[in-house]
Amino acid sequence: MNTKKQDMIIEVNDLVKTYLLGKERVRALRGVDFTINRGEIVIIVGSSGSGKSTLLNMLAGLEKPTKGNIEILGHNIAKMSENKLTKFRQKHIGFIFQSYNLLPTMTALQNVSLPLVFKGVAVKQREREAAKLLSAVGLKTHMFHKPTQMSGGQQQRVGIARAFAGSPEIVFADEPTGNLDSKTSLKVMDLIAQLARKKRQTLIMVTHDRALIPYGDQVIDILDGKIQTITKKAEGGSCEIDKEDDTTGNSNSVDDINSCQCSDQCHRDTVRS
Numbered sequence: 377m378n379t380k381k382q383d384m385i386i387e388v389n390d391l392v393k394t395y396l397l398g399k400e401r402v403r404a405l406r407g408v409d410f411t412i413n414r415g416e417i418v419i420i421v422g423s424s425g426s427g428k429s430t431l432l433n434m435l436a437g438l439e440k441p442t443k444g445n446i447e448i449l450g451h452n453i454a455k456m457s458e459n460k461l462t463k464f465r466q467k468h469i470g471f472i473f474q475s476y477n478l479l480p481t482m483t484a485l486q487n488v489s490l491p492l493v494f495k496g497v498a499v500k501q502r503e504r505e506a507a508k509l510l511s512a513v514g515l516k517t518h519m520f521h522k523p524t525q526m527s528g529g530q531q532q533r534v535g536i537a538r539a540f541a542g543s544p545e546i547v548f549a550d551e552p553t554g555n556l557d558s559k560t561s562l563k564v565m566d567l568i569a570q571l572a573r574k575k576r577q578t579l580i581m582v583t584h585d586r587a588l589i590p591y592g593d594q595v596i597d598i599l600d601g602k603i604q605t606i607t608k609k610a611e612g613g614s615c616e617i618d619k620e621d622d623t624t625g626n627s628n629s630v631d632d633i634n635s636c637q638c639s640d641q642c643h644r645d646t647v648r649s
């Protein structure tokens with residue numbers, strides 16, 4: 377069997393999302409195609425309003441596309457009923473939000489335990505797993521703190537631990553460092569990447585922060601609802617670029633090399649200050 381096909385975890389075909397605002401049509405996504413392999417870190421970048429969150433929300437099954445297919449782990453989630461989708465998300469998907477979305481009346485431990493409650497994990501076991509994850513994100517001493525008793529960076533680390541609870545195959549993150557300063561951002565991003573790599577979980581993250589691009593195995597750059605470039609980090613650190621409108625067929629043009637993120641990726645470890 378083809379190992380490439382076996383490794384593929386997400387396939388998106390001709391994805392279109394049009395919102396109706398009164399009589400006006402907002403074409404948030406205008407025909408998007410790509411594939412993602414198991415264990416990849418995928419960074420989706422683009423300017424404000426380019427369609428990043430729309431794309432992520434559809435991949436995570438939070439919104440339905442107007443047209444097109446999204447196949448995740450062999451299931452076409454665009455056609456799934458809401459009931460099945462909820463169960464699918466609980467089983468396979470974690471989500472990190474920009475504004476943390478922690479439950480204010482719960483402690484860090486209770487917040488991280490929550491996805492395990494939905495998975496039917498017994499109390500003792502879920503407390504054990506939540507405590508382990510909180511230790512992994514450096515919050516061993518803050519397990520019984522409530523969100524208001526923690527800094528932004530600490531709250532986001534709780535949000536990260538929660539997203540990884542139950543080891544979902546895919547973790548989505550929409551601007552997870554958007555509310556943090558640049559130094560904390562890189563630390564938090566380090567943590568997310570480390571957790572994802574540890575169990576070969578797939579991470580799909582939206583950001584407008586180009587400093588985070590070096591973390592991506594695949595970088596999808598979108599503009600006005602269309603993919604501009606897909607940059608893939610090949611084995612050994614070299615770089616492959618797919619350009620949507622490349623009619624020259626010359627993948628080694630100076631423009632391509634100049635826009636290639638590979639040189640940054642090769643210095644992944646020096647990014648951290």
Ligand SMILES: Nc1ncnc2c1ncn2[C@@H]1O[C@H](COP(=O)(O)OP(=O)(O)OP(=O)(O)O)[C@@H](O)[C@H]1O
Nearest residue numbers: 395397402404423424425426427428429430431584
């Ligand atoms: N529910 C909605 N109804 C109507 N239009 C919407 C809706 N959600 C998004 N849009 C529009 O779709 C386009 C893409 O929005 P989206 O939120 O995906 O952008 P984004 O790339 O995530 O931007 P940002 O970086 O500012 O978060 C924008 O023009 C936005 O106004």
Ligand SMILES: [Mg+2]
Nearest residue numbers: 428429430550
């Ligand atoms: Mg957005």
